[in-house]
Amino acid sequence: MTTNHYRYIDREKSWLAFNARVLQEAADETVPLLDRLRFIGIFSNNFDEFFRVRFAAIRRLVLSGDTGEKLLVGITAQQLMRDITDIVIRQQSESLRILNVVESQLAKENIFIVNEHEISPSQEHFVKDYFIQKVSPRLVTIILNDLAEFPLLKDNYGYLAVKLVLNPEEKKSLLDHVKLRKEVRYAIIEMPRELNRFVVLPSDGDKQYVMLLDDVIRYNLGSIFSIFDYKSIKAHMIKITRDAELDIDSDLSKSMLEKIASSVKDRRIGEVVRFVYDQSIGKDTLKYFLTNMGIETTDSIIPGGRYHNRRDYMDFPNLGRFDLLYKQKTPLPVNGLSLDGSMMQKIQAKDYLVYAPYQSFSYLIKFLREAALDPKVTSIRITLYRLAKNSQIISSLINAAKNGKKVIVQIELQARFDEASNISYAEQMQTEGIHLIFGIKGLKVHSKICVVERVDKGKMQRSGFISTGNFNENTARIYTDVTLFTSHQEILKDVVKVFDFFDVNYRVHRYKHLIVSPHYTRTKFYKLIDREILNATLGRPASISMKMNSLSDYPMIDKLYDASKAGVKIRLQVRGICALIPGIPGMSDNIEAISIVDNYLEHVRVFIFCNDNKWDVFIGSADMMRRNLDARVEVTCPIYDESIKKEIIDTFEVGWKGNVKARLHSEKLDNVYRPRGENPIFRAQVETYNYYCERVEVIDPQILTPTSIPSKTEKTD
Secondary structure, three states, rough: OOOHHHHHHHHHHHHHHHHHHHHHHHHHHOHOOOOOOOOHHHHHHHHHHHHHHHHHHHHHHHHHOOHHHHHOOOOOOOHHHHHHHHHHHOOOOOHHHHHHHHHHHHHHEEEEEOOOOOOOOHHHHHHHHHHHHHHHHEEEEEEEEOOOOOOOOOOOOOOOEEEEOOOOOOOOOHHHHHHHOOEEEEEEEEEEOOOOOOOEEEEEEEEEEEEEHHHHHHHHHHOOOOOOOOOEEEEEEEEEEEEEOOOOOOOOOOHHHHHHHHHHHHHHOOOOOEEEEEEOOOOHHHHHHHHHHHOOOOOEEEEEEEOOOOHHHHHOOOOOOOHHOOOOOOEEEEOOOOOOOOOOHHHOOEHHHHHHHOOOHHHHHHHHHHHHHHHOEEEEEEEEOOOOOOOHHHHHHHHHHOEEEEEEEEEEOOOOOOOOHHHHHHHHHHHHOOOOEEEOEEEEEOOOOEEEEEEEEOOEEEEEEEEOOOOOOHHHHHHEEEEOOOOOEHHHHHHHHHHHHHHHHOOOOOOOOOOOOOOOHHHHHHHHHHHHHHHHHOOOOOOEEEEOOOOOHHHHHHHHHHHHHOOEEEEEEEEOOOOOOOOOOOOOOOOEEEEEEOEEEEEEEEEEEEEOOEEEEEEEEEEOHHHHHOOOOOOEEEEOOEEEEEEEHHHHHHOOOOOEEEEEEOOOOOOEEEOOOOOOOOOOOHHHHHHHHHOOOOOOOOOOOOOOOOOOOOOOO
């Protein structure tokens, strides 16, 4: 089993295995109950994006008539669609089981999630009044029978599919009897997104009650359809997922901003790639909707439970029960840096590393605010990919522009599902006179870089930062990422060259220090691996340690297999997709691979090469995926400061020792937890925080403000 497609794990199935790890967290009884609900929400949200992007791409391959065997390595696209659907149905069923378990355990904590049949008489008045005051004015209800064309249902919205059986009128003639055949009416109710999905009902002593908005609507169906004389009424939830591929207009007269905006608008009519329904729905009702929506057997039709869009559980109210949530740890200060005084002066003296969320993301905001106000700063260049709502990054850049700085922003308008937000920010920055760069045709800009130029006594000095994560203060609370602050002039000169490439992208620059995709990352990493292979063959120390989100590039995997066969010890921490198969005799004996899924989302990209004990360490924005290596602008940066180099190696080792939330990657995709043996419990994320606690020399009171999990998990890369 070491030839052909047995050399690799299918990337889609590997991704589904990652989402199963998220579901494991929801099932884990050591995880606080309300956080278990949050993991159910993350699991559901991940599925939505998977179907909008990956499943949709496979479906397009099927519709094109291409078997896809070469691209998919030994499996046809049609078979892969069937396999995915089977896996999804099993995982959805498991998620419902887990949700039922969590709800029963919440009941033991006096928290009850009730439906429309379970509310008490004293709660009935509240539910009716809430519906009249809050829900009814926002409802969109459509009677379907008499429409010439079935209405367009929105992507990933929840809908109640309603069946009304009308009371027959008095029979007077055969003609009237014929009319009775039309006594069934169908309707659709769109769930309003402006309202929280969870309605907190009046409590009863120590007992707290929550009702889903779906059931508030179900309870009031009689009010909604009061004009009809009906015999019975039933409502079941359905939802569709549409293909999220953007079709970029080639009209040369339009700006990139206009093209992306138009394409995002057109996404709402994308092809349906998934239909999820309440499996208790009547067969006739299901058939009516499938037929009228043109959903065929080639689409993924998923039977589900009473409620869909379980991603909303990420917003489940805490009800003041903080004992049922992870205790949030305060982000720690970085030795030598303070939010008082000048960061630039500190960075001119030495490099600093910030590891969020263990350490405070506030340093990055402080750096930009200082640059905005410093009279000697002449320019700021920065790349932006995903931004927080009400972004402090944008506020700082606008402040800099108002202070006369030249601000150059490369903003990626095609950051999937953040396009509308980035368009809005782009328009806002344009209004303030910020020079915007909208990317390069055929390449997404995914690098995380910033450089500030400052002139003092006629001499220009640069400082800046390079990161593994987005410049987003919300996700920085829950995504683990490292950011290097540096004034290394040669590195920052390379950063400026990257911005020059954005402006004049037919000119390929040479970089002395940075590793930049799409031109150099693949070949440079091949050389670094080849050097370890040479050292191993010469009997010298040789090892490779990598931490990343995904590993799916087959040629890179082959190169790692070559290193393994040469005797290079390889350790991989891969959170998500891992198409490499570790531990196969004669192919990957020397490779171990784990995935850590815990309270924080592991997002760091770190690459460590032994180099005969002369250690080379890199951080960057690129995963080992074809798109990151060959089809995006990515920046990977060497670490030269020996203390920071040691820090990165130390934190990798902490992660590698994890035996609580670490699962083994394997070709079985079974998510087996790493065996603990006789070793004591070692939870990597907790121990990473402890590692930084032990390093703290002086506590900065401005840093020590409690963090909290944002209400929504934002997009990863």
